[in-house]
Amino acid sequence: MNTKIYRKLIAKKLSQDFKSSVEIVELAISEPTGNELLIQNKFVGVNGGFDTLLCRGDVPYVNLIPPFDLGVEAVGEVVALGENVTDFQMGDAVVTTARGGGYREYQVIDANLAVKVREVTPEVLTLMPTGVSALVALEQVGEMKSDEVVLVTAAAGGTGHIAVQLAKLAGNHVIGTCSSEAKAKLLRQLGCDRIINYHKENLNQILKQEYPNGINLIFECVGKQVFDTCVGNLAIRGRLVTIGYISEYAVNVEQVLQARIYHQLMWKAASVRGFLMPHYKEYIPEARDRLLNLFYTDKLKVAIDSTQFNGIESIPAAVEYLLTGKNCGKVVVRF
Numbered sequence: 001m002n003t004k005i006y007r008k009l010i011a012k013k014l015s016q017d018f019k020s021s022v023e024i025v026e027l028a029i030s031e032p033t034g035n036e037l038l039i040q041n042k043f044v045g046v047n048g049g050f051d052t053l054l055c056r057g058d059v060p061y062v063n064l065i066p067p068f069d070l071g072v073e074a075v076g077e078v079v080a081l082g083e084n085v086t087d088f089q090m091g092d093a094v095v096t097t098a099r100g101g102g103y104r105e106y107q108v109i110d111a112n113l114a115v116k117v118r119e120v121t122p123e124v125l126t127l128m129p130t131g132v133s134a135l136v137a138l139e140q141v142g143e144m145k146s147d148e149v150v151l152v153t154a155a156a157g158g159t160g161h162i163a164v165q166l167a168k169l170a171g172n173h174v175i176g177t178c179s180s181e182a183k184a185k186l187l188r189q190l191g192c193d194r195i196i197n198y199h200k201e202n203l204n205q206i207l208k209q210e211y212p213n214g215i216n217l218i219f220e221c222v223g224k225q226v227f228d229t230c231v232g233n234l235a236i237r238g239r240l241v242t243i244g245y246i247s248e249y250a251v252n253v254e255q256v257l258q259a260r261i262y263h264q265l266m267w268k269a270a271s272v273r274g275f276l277m278p279h280y281k282e283y284i285p286e287a288r289d290r291l292l293n294l295f296y297t298d299k300l301k302v303a304i305d306s307t308q309f310n311g312i313e314s315i316p317a318a319v320e321y322l323l324t325g326k327n328c329g330k331v332v333v334r335f
């Protein structure tokens with residue numbers, strides 16, 4: 001019998017940059033047993049920040065020792081079933097979000113960890129876990145309300161463009177930051193109320209001039225000076241949710257010597273809160289169903305970056321591309 005081979009990307013050593021940490025390996029496809037599914041991945045989501053930090057050994061809650069598997073979300077097709085599987089059939093479209101299940105052509109996974117979806121598309125893939133993260137962060141950590149001013153940084157990115165729409169759907173005035181006219185165009189289409197292209201306008205000046213009462217809720221993805229500006233412009237009882245700090249992922253951590261942020265928080269009774277999806281797992285199923293419903297009823301749009309990345313070998317370039325900040329919408333790799 002001919003053994004079928006597949007390829008996956010692994011981190012072979014810890015390194016400052018993703019590209020020099022990874023290598024492609026070939027393995028035999030294993031048959032699923034018991035309650036397992038064999039899935040052929042078709043589209044995988046690129047999380048350039050997380051991938052880079054993981055390969056540097058800078059993700060404290062996992063602390064992996066190389067070699068380890070990479071990639072998180074994938075959408076694909078069930079191509080074989082273990083003998084105990086009852087809820088899936090051959091050809092079913094499924095999304096998986098297990099760490100290590102993304103950057104590989106095939107994966108064997110417990111059926112309980114796969115979610116059946118209508119079709120194998122990058123849009124459905126983007127809703128989970130990227131869209132789910134945006135929703136849970138806004139609602140559970142940011143305590144999103146209506147009739148407030150919400151600021152989303154990296155607003156035209158994979159996570160940001162979903163956050164913008166969810167904040168609009170909740171009835172808020174939404175400000176989005178971005179770095180190009182193409183991204184501003186996407187944000188206009190999504191109904192963003194005030195788009196700040198920070199290459200043309202100064203974020204701090206605009207916030208001070210146009211929002212003198214401050215910002216009630218900030219969905220902050222960028223870090224560094226953007227984070228400082230956001231903290232400085234919080235409203236009374238404002239909430240800043242730290243989603244990420246992508247401006248630091250590709251470079252070494254900067255030494256910061258400045259006043260501690262409690263000076264800025266206490267007088268406004270404002271708060272800065274961290275968000276990490278794995279610590280909010282219990283909200284995932286409801287968030288996923290709500291997002292899919294919004295998507296299928298045309299209330300939520302999903303933007304996929306138009307740059308084509310094909311095959312395992314394109315993943316390092318896709319990660320690098322995301323970290324240059326050029327992407328508009330979610331970056332995906334197609335197999």
Ligand SMILES: NC(=O)c1ccc[n+]([C@@H]2O[C@H](COP(=O)([O-])OP(=O)(O)OC[C@H]3O[C@@H](n4cnc5c(N)ncnc54)[C@H](OP(=O)(O)O)[C@@H]3O)[C@@H](O)[C@H]2O)c1
Pocket residue numbers: 046047048049050130133153154155156157158159160177178179180183221222242243244245246247248275276277278322323324325326327328329330331
């Ligand atoms: N905490 C969690 O559980 C969780 C879950 C998902 C995502 N995240 C985080 O959410 C953020 C967005 O992730 P994503 O995967 O959806 O990426 P993304 O937003 O699709 O892409 C990154 C965007 O960040 C912006 N950016 C601003 N300054 C940058 C810089 N110095 N270098 C690179 N990019 C810069 C760029 O947009 P502009 O140039 O237009 O600003 C770029 O398009 C990241 O910080 C990520 O780590 C966190």
